[in-house]
Amino acid sequence: MARLGARKSATVAALAMILAAMGGLSYAAVPLYRLFCQVTGFGGTTQVAAAAPAAPAAVAERVVTVRFNADVARGMPWRFRPLEREMRVRVGETAMASFAAENLSDRTVVGTSTFNVTPYKMGLYFSKVECFCFTEQALAPGERVEMPVTFFVDPDMLSDPNVAEVNTITLSYTFFEVRRDDAPDAVARE
Numbered sequence: 408m409a410r411l412g413a414r415k416s417a418t419v420a421a422l423a424m425i426l427a428a429m430g431g432l433s434y435a436a437v438p439l440y441r442l443f444c445q446v447t448g449f450g451g452t453t454q455v456a457a458a459a460p461a462a463p464a465a466v467a468e469r470v471v472t473v474r475f476n477a478d479v480a481r482g483m484p485w486r487f488r489p490l491e492r493e494m495r496v497r498v499g500e501t502a503m504a505s506f507a508a509e510n511l512s513d514r515t516v517v518g519t520s521t522f523n524v525t526p527y528k529m530g531l532y533f534s535k536v537e538c539f540c541f542t543e544q545a546l547a548p549g550e551r552v553e554m555p556v557t558f559f560v561d562p563d564m565l566s567d568p569n570v571a572e573v574n575t576i577t578l579s580y581t582f583f584e585v586r587r588d589d590a591p592d593a594v595a596r597e
Contacts, residue, residue, distance in 0.1 A: 460562060466499040467562055476579040477506055483584045484512035485546065490553065499562040501536065505555045506580065510546035517545045517585040525577045532564035533576060543585055 460466070473496055475489035486509045496502040510516050520540045524533045539554035546552065558578070564570050 460499050460559065466497050467565055469498045469565060470495050471498060471560055471573065472575045473502070473504070473558075473560075474575060474577040475504055475506070476577055478579070478581040479518075480581060480583045483518065483582055484516055485510055485518060485582060487580070487582050496560060498560045498565060501557060501559045503555050503557045504578075505553045506539070507551060507553050508544065508546060508582070509551040510548060513548045515545055515547050517543050518582040519543045519585050520580045520582045522578070522580045525579070526570075526573060528570055529560075529564070529573055529576050532561040532567070532570065533578070534559055534561055540580060544582075 472493055474493040475491065477487045477489050479485050479487050486507075488507055490505045490507055494502060494504060508518070522538075522540050524530050535556060535558045537555070537557040539556065544552075544554065556578075560576065564573075
């Protein structure tokens with residue numbers, strides 16, 4: 408009988424450990440997936456660079472067209488649009504595009520954006536140096552701002568045969584309202 412009790416205790420302990428491990432993996436799934444996407448460019452996730460390529464030799468003769476897309480989620484009381492629909496940039500060249508956002512409501516609205524590039528396989532080669540998308544944005548009632556993004560297309564793409572045919576890249580943003588329990592007026596724009 409004692410042996411049966413020990414087996415039950417061991418089984419319960421094993422199941423408790425499995426349950427704890429599953430809970431830990433569930434908790435870590437979102438940050439791990441985000442890290443995976445950032446490292447691999449999966450799903451068109453762009454890269455973040457501390458600086459653009461420094462050497463002038465890094466700028467190639469190859470030119471790509473970068474198109475810009477801007478959306479807001481349903482219910483988001485902002486108007487959001489690119490100031491330019493597209494630009495032609497040399498691979499390795501630093502470029503800057505600007506977007507305009509306007510709060511159409513009578514209250515302060517805090518927004519955060521999601522972003523990606525298409526074709527998705529270009530996520531690994533599209534790098535942002537500075538972007539409004541790195542932080543939340545707070546707009547006062549009726550406020551309109553211009554928000555820049557500084558980026559480059561990594562010259563490493565030139566040695567990847569899987570992206571040799573890519574001549575056009577679309578950078579897309581969608582703004583979502585950040586819902587908070589505290590007053591949104593307390594959040595300041597950086």
